[in-house]
Amino acid sequence: VVAVRCGSVRVIGSQNFTVLDACRKRAQVDPDRLGGLVAHALWQTPQGWLILGVRDPGTHTPLLARMQDRAIAWKIDVPDGNPLLADEGGPSPVALAGDLVIAGYTLQKDNRQFIGAFALSDGARRWHVEVPGGKRVDRAAAAGKQLLLYAAGSIFVLDVTTGALLRTIGPAPAP
Numbered sequence: 001v002v003a004v005r006c007g008s009v010r011v012i013g014s015q016n017f018t019v020l021d022a023c024r025k026r027a028q029v030d031p032d033r034l035g036g037l038v039a040h041a042l043w044q045t046p047q048g049w050l051i052l053g054v055r056d057p058g059t060h061t062p063l064l065a066r067m068q069d070r071a072i073a074w075k076i077d078v079p080d081g082n083p084l085l086a087d088e089g090g091p092s093p094v095a096l097a098g099d100l101v102i103a104g105y106t107l108q109k110d111n112r113q114f115i116g117a118f119a120l121s122d123g124a125r126r127w128h129v130e131v132p133g134g135k136r137v138d139r140a141a142a143a144g145k146q147l148l149l150y151a152a153g154s155i156f157v158l159d160v161t162t163g164a165l166l167r168t169i170g171p172a173p174a175p
Contacts, residue, residue: 001096002044006031006053029067037063037075040090047120048073050101052090059084062091062105064118074123078103078116085109093149097142097160100126104137113137115149117163127163132156 004022011017023031023042027049031039043050048068054060061083065075079086091103104115112134117126131137135151147158154170
């Protein structure tokens with residue numbers, strides 16, 4: 001998977017220069033002109049570019065989309081239910097697990113975090129679960145049929161196909 005972050009940077013000092021927007025340069029995608037979303041990052045997959053970003057205009061809620069042949073094939077809110085209850089900003093964490101995109105978000109009111117799995121082909125939500133103990137995930141990675149979440153000093157191992165907790169390495173989550 002090729003991953004690029006969107007946005008350019010202008011550096012001013014003894015030498016002035018601009019680091020070009022990788023989304024525009026490498027992917028040939030304008031992250032600000034995608035119709036209802038703003039891209040924060042693009043991941044190139046065999047099915048096309050996966051877009052990690054936010055809804056725009058309006059509240060910048062976490063959003064996933066996939067571009068194929070220069071057009072948006074699908075887009076979906078990462079939060080299950082009312083997206084306005086989620087913190088603003090792109091989905092976090094995000095991982096690829098075979099033909100699934102795993103993406104998370106945090107609720108504004110109580111800081112609980114949730115993870116969902118989406119089919120890369122059509123964006124269909126496959127499952128949605130709360131992170132064990134409601135902890136904030138620092139890192140996520142897929143390994144075979146398992147999803148590894150590192151949160152609050154523990155590693156939670158989830159089944160990629162169902163989201164079920166298989167085991168915990170480290171302190172167990174509070175009930």
